[in-house]
Amino acid sequence: MNFLKKHWSNILFFAFIALLIFPQTRMPIQVFVQRLVSFSPSETAETNRESLKDYNWSLLKLNSEEVSFSQSEGKVTIVNFWATWCPPCVAEMPSFQKLYDSYGDKVDFYFVTSEKAEKIQSFMEKQDYTLPVFRQIFDAPEALHSQALPTTYLISKTGEIIINEEGAADWNSEKMHKLLDELLKE
Template identity: 80%
Template sequence: MEFLKKNWSNILFFGFLALLIFPQTRMPIQVFVQRLISFSPSEKAEEEREILQDYNWNLQKINSEEINFSQSEGKVIIVNFWATWCPPCVAEMPSFQKLYDAYGDKVDFYFVTSEKPEKIISFMAKNGYSLPIFLQSYEAPKQLQSQALPTTYVISKTGEIVVDEEGAADWNSKKMRALLEQLLSK
């Protein structure tokens, strides 16, 4: 009993580390921590914004229908690159679902992944998500390429890349909703 009293913090620490070793417990812990530290994404300063030059990008919907990204030219667009195995990606999905529920009819959303359709369909059903998923079979336009997951871009009607965010964020924040309202009103 004396041993436990003296070493309880060490026992808890090593117990927590043990939980991080196993994938079944590691992913939920990482997702929880990512949600705790997620803040509203940052808008780029106007002088730092790039204009998307190329909208020609073929994508495949999860149901195999081919589309071209150019169908969204002149609209407010959100593009998110993600994967089911990525804890920060999974962490931000609930906030994206809420944002999509509120703006899905006003903003074009693209949730782009390279994973197998079966895995994506299972993930979406398990979590009750109805986000528009696209499979990337061709390289994204140069200005929408990133090596990090998740990466999200918010693009104005004029093609300005207003947000270029790597890592998990709270996409359903008041700040993000205000930005979308501003972009939609222009």
């Protein structure tokens, strides 16, 4: 009994480390922690913003129908690169679903992944997400290249990249709603 009282913090620490070793418990723990530390995304300073000039990009819907990104030229657009195996990606999906529920008819959303359609479909159904998911078959335009997952871009009607966010964020924040409302008025 004295041993437990004396070493309880060490025992808890090693138990937590053991849980992180097993994939079945590691992913939920990582997602939980990512959600705790996610904040609203930050706008890129106006002097550092890039513009998207090339909308020539073909994507596949989950049903293999080809879609051209050029249909979003002149519209407020959100592009998110993600994967089902990526804890920060999974962590931010609930906030994206809420944002999509509020703005899905006003803003073009693209959730882009390179994974197989069956895996994506299974994930989406299990989580009860209705987000528009696309498979990448060609490289994205140069201004939308990133080596990190998740990476999200908010693009204005004029093609200006307002947000270029790497890592998990809270996309359904009041700050984000205000920004989208302003961009939609332009």
